[in-house]
Amino acid sequence: MAHAQESHTKRIWLVFGFLCIITLVEVALGLAKPEALYFTKFLGTNLLNWIFIILTLVKAYYIVWAFMHLEGEKKWFRRVIVWTVVVYISYLVTLLLIEGSYLNENLKSLVNWNY
Amino acid sequence: MEANIAVNSEQTNAWSGGGEKPFAAKYGKMMMWFFIVSDALTFSGFLVAYGLIRFKFIDSWPLADQVFNHFPFMHGDHPMLFVALMTFILIFSSVTMVLAVDAGHKMKKAQVTWYMLLTIVGGLIFLGSQAWEWKNFIGGAYGAVKTKEGKVLQFVKDGHQIALSDFVVGNSGDRVAHTKKNGLWFEEDASLPTYSLEQVKNSYEHNTSILIRTEQIDPATKEKRILTRDEGTRFLLTANKVVEGANLHENEYGKTLFADFFFFITGFHGFHVFSGILINIIIFFNVILGTYERRGHYDMVEKVGLYWHFVDLVWVFVFTFFYLV
Numbered sequence: 001m002a003h004a005q006e007s008h009t010k011r012i013w014l015v016f017g018f019l020c021i022i023t024l025v026e027v028a029l030g031l032a033k034p035e036a037l038y039f040t041k042f043l044g045t046n047l048l049n050w051i052f053i054i055l056t057l058v059k060a061y062y063i064v065w066a067f068m069h070l071e072g073e074k075k076w077f078r079r080v081i082v083w084t085v086v087v088y089i090s091y092l093v094t095l096l097l098i099e100g101s102y103l104n105e106n107l108k109s110l111v112n113w114n115y
Numbered sequence: 116m117e118a119n120i121a122v123n124s125e126q127t128n129a130w131s132g133g134g135e136k137p138f139a140a141k142y143g144k145m146m147m148w149f150f151i152v153s154d155a156l157t158f159s160g161f162l163v164a165y166g167l168i169r170f171k172f173i174d175s176w177p178l179a180d181q182v183f184n185h186f187p188f189m190h191g192d193h194p195m196l197f198v199a200l201m202t203f204i205l206i207f208s209s210v211t212m213v214l215a216v217d218a219g220h221k222m223k224k225a226q227v228t229w230y231m232l233l234t235i236v237g238g239l240i241f242l243g244s245q246a247w248e249w250k251n252f253i254g255g256a257y258g259a260v261k262t263k264e265g266k267v268l269q270f271v272k273d274g275h276q277i278a279l280s281d282f283v284v285g286n287s288g289d290r291v292a293h294t295k296k297n298g299l300w301f302e303e304d305a306s307l308p309t310y311s312l313e314q315v316k317n318s319y320e321h322n323t324s325i326l327i328r329t330e331q332i333d334p335a336t337k338e339k340r341i342l343t344r345d346e347g348t349r350f351l352l353t354a355n356k357v358v359e360g361a362n363l364h365e366n367e368y369g370k371t372l373f374a375d376f377f378f379f380i381t382g383f384h385g386f387h388v389f390s391g392i393l394i395n396i397i398i399f400f401n402v403i404l405g406t407y408e409r410r411g412h413y414d415m416v417e418k419v420g421l422y423w424h425f426v427d428l429v430w431v432f433v434f435t436f437f438y439l440v
């Protein structure tokens with residue numbers, strides 16, 4: 001591969017800094033729990049959780065692309081890996097989370113919280 | 116070795132029968148990627164199963180901030196700090212790993228050696244942190260009471276959870292541990308809890324500043340519901356045992372499945388870290404011995420690097436779904 005001899009040191013440290021900043025933002029948001037985000041429901045969960053999930057995916061992208069160096073691989077090799085994982089996991093998440101909500105709706109009336 | 120194998124792997128490629136390599140990737144690296152894909156699907160299976168159960172008990176699932184709130188050498192309530200530290204440690208060891216791979220491309224043996232060593236040290240620190248996290252989780256900090264229906268009742272004072280040892284007084288009375296010899300032959304108690312149930316109930320009745328917190332989450336505040344004194348008394352009537360800490364059967368934090376998933380998923384991840392460290396150590400010694408210098412390339416460092424980054428990647432998701440969301 002052509003990139004094999006180049007040095008990526010500077011980019012590596014930049015990505016490290018970026019990942020640290022994202023983690024710090026996540027922790028700060030998790031501690032602060034801003035009301036406007038925490039209590040606004042959107043697509044099954046609250047906005048704060050959506051921010052966490054998106055930031056996690058951003059982190060995952062940088063780890064896979066920069067650290068695991070998928071950006072340097074052939075296009076179809078990347079697609080074999082990424083499409084397989086993304087399609088299958090999205091499918092699984094959708095089915096099982098819908099099922100989980102269904103279980104909750106049907107079972108919660110059977111749980112007694114008052115004595 | 117040459118005598119026993121058909122193809123001399125030191126000199127020819129693992130891809131044989133043609134000049135073209137699929138996707139222009141080396142055999143070992145491609146197989147490591149395929150392993151990572153399958154392992155990623157395994158982990159997503161676990162995490163999605165956790166999601167299913169969590170959505171099933173969405174109105175009574177334990178709040179991570181109330182469970183993981185310890186920090187070394189600090190008292191009191193510090194949610195998230197420790198696990199954030201663990202995340203930084205793992206990201207940092209990922210960086211030293213990728214620097215080792217980078218130095219390997221430039222054939223700088225000394226640099227590869229040092230970066231591999233730092234990676235191993237980072238991994239060991241992470242593993243130690245995880246052990247500490249498990250120790251706190253298993254030991255428990257507060258103690259709780261479990262009802263016949265399996266609900267966990269915790270005790271609060273002025274809005275903050277307090278430990279049984281902070282308010283329980285009196286004598287625990289005569290208690291006999293249930294062993295296989297004196298009770299049901301197929302069951303036994305691990306050990307007697309510090310306090311007896313009667314003792315906890317009496318202390319609650321006599322100390323009017325103590326309230327009971329249930330597992331139920333109030334949608335308006337997203338906090339656990341705190342009972343009035345009278346409700347608490349009625350709930351306590353159904354209590355049948357004192358729970359301290361966590362194991363696979365019960366835990367003081369709430370749902371049994373919460374601890375089960377915690378042990379299983381972080382344990383499985385921790386085992387990946389452990390095996391990653393072992394593989395890193397093997398590669399580290401090979402680097403020192405000059406194996407890859409003689410081979411002419413540091414591809415093995417790159418392959419083990421992929422595995423190590425994958426472990427970091429999984430942790431990013433575990434961090435989000437166990438501690439943040």
